Amino acid sequence: MKKKILFVMESLRIGGAEKSLLTILSMLDYRQYEVDLFLFRTDGELMEFLPKEVNLLSPSENYKMFSENRKLAPFKFLKKLDVKLFYHSFLYLIKCLYYKMIGKLYIGWEEVQWMFSEIGKEYDVSIAFLERKTIYFNIDKVKAIKKIGFIHNDYSVYEYDYKNDQYYFENYTNIATVSLHCRDVLCEIFPAYKEKFLVIKNMVSKDMINQMAEEELPIEKKEKFRIVTVGRLVEQKGVDKAIDVCKMLVDNEYDVKWYVVGAGPEEETLKRKIAENNLQDRFILVGAQKNPYQWMKNCDVYVQPSRFEGFGITVCEAKALAKPIVTSDIPEFREQIIDGWNGYLAKDDEMMYNRITEIIENKNGIRDKFIGNLEKDEKIENREELEKFYEVINGR
Numbered sequence: 001m002k003k004k005i006l007f008v009m010e011s012l013r014i015g016g017a018e019k020s021l022l023t024i025l026s027m028l029d030y031r032q033y034e035v036d037l038f039l040f041r042t043d044g045e046l047m048e049f050l051p052k053e054v055n056l057l058s059p060s061e062n063y064k065m066f067s068e069n070r071k072l073a074p075f076k077f078l079k080k081l082d083v084k085l086f087y088h089s090f091l092y093l094i095k096c097l098y099y100k101m102i103g104k105l106y107i108g109w110e111e112v113q114w115m116f117s118e119i120g121k122e123y124d125v126s127i128a129f130l131e132r133k134t135i136y137f138n139i140d141k142v143k144a145i146k147k148i149g150f151i152h153n154d155y156s157v158y159e160y161d162y163k164n165d166q167y168y169f170e171n172y173t174n175i176a177t178v179s180l181h182c183r184d185v186l187c188e189i190f191p192a193y194k195e196k197f198l199v200i201k202n203m204v205s206k207d208m209i210n211q212m213a214e215e216e217l218p219i220e221k222k223e224k225f226r227i228v229t230v231g232r233l234v235e236q237k238g239v240d241k242a243i244d245v246c247k248m249l250v251d252n253e254y255d256v257k258w259y260v261v262g263a264g265p266e267e268e269t270l271k272r273k274i275a276e277n278n279l280q281d282r283f284i285l286v287g288a289q290k291n292p293y294q295w296m297k298n299c300d301v302y303v304q305p306s307r308f309e310g311f312g313i314t315v316c317e318a319k320a321l322a323k324p325i326v327t328s329d330i331p332e333f334r335e336q337i338i339d340g341w342n343g344y345l346a347k348d349d350e351m352m353y354n355r356i357t358e359i360i361e362n363k364n365g366i367r368d369k370f371i372g373n374l375e376k377d378e379k380i381e382n383r384e385e386l387e388k389f390y391e392v393i394n395g396r
Helices: 016-027 061-068 073-079 083-102 109-115 133-140 162-169 180-189 206-212 239-251 267-276 293-297 313-320 349-361 363-377 382-394
Strands: 003-009 033-039 055-057 122-128 143-151 174-177 197-199 225-230 256-261 283-287 301-304 325-328 344-346
Touching: 003 016, 003 133, 003 382, 016 313, 016 382, 061 073, 061 083, 061 109, 073 083, 083 109, 109 133, 122 133, 133 143, 133 162, 143 382, 174 180, 174 382, 180 197, 197 382, 206 293, 206 313, 225 239, 225 293, 239 256, 239 267, 239 283, 239 349, 267 283, 293 313, 301 313, 301 349, 313 325, 325 349, 344 349, 349 363
Parallel strands: 003 033, 003 122, 033 055, 122 143, 143 174, 174 197, 225 256, 225 301, 256 283, 301 325, 325 344
Antiparallel strands: none
């Protein structure tokens, strides 16, 4: 009899966790597992990559109504004479406003949970594949013999609700995170659950990456040294720092063009900074792209200036494409980059500028060295991580 497994995820929009989930789903042995996927929102640029063997579950109509327009939702519930959901959706808005005013994190699960129905089916294993709401949903709304959670961020710099997480973590069999550093941080913050924490690194499909990278790039032919960064336009990803580095390059007469693939709430702020530095023709925000790999493949150097990460899946993807890489010097990237062998780590903006110029000038053949080492020796160790995943769900 097949083992029944449920994955819980917010959506399949572009993101590292989402791509890692799709890689796992593409590699599972469906002769052994019957797999359901519950999405809070059945949308996203990556929906088309969902394997046909996966049974997609849709959220309740109440949550759809709530998520489509949270400001109007209370009035829609009131029109339906649903007093309970009117109360919780209205209280959610009031609390959002209050916590925004005092500058504190508000997740809102105590109100949002009422918008969901319980999943009627029972599972052998249910897996919450993202921190916060999916972790909470998996405990409150799912019946399963074994429950597993995934944490994709560094809790030492990630806003979290300690009291809430402590309560929910207690109910998990295991909680996987995506790097040794992230696991160590969780053990330090939640020492009572240290035996539950383990590492299953994000997985990427090298074949899929290389296949998608062959698509034609939708911009003019290459005329400058091309730098690419992929990531959401949020403070975490350090795109503002990349603008400063680009300014240094241009001021020192390096003929570069820097493309950032991604969208997010910081877009207007970043556009203003680009304009203030007169970089409109040199630093280009191309928006979210379903296929970032064609951009990565056609760059001369891949740069990831993140302030913090959980794993940093885009760096792993750039490695799969054998691109010279420069990243910020943070613990998660130290697990992927051997400084001076397959890329460079940079402690600050000035060092990042210096490392990029070394690659531009190919000093001592460094660009060729990185490419050669990546092509020759780098392996995407999905098999090892998949075996860890199987051990967890099968209880070995």
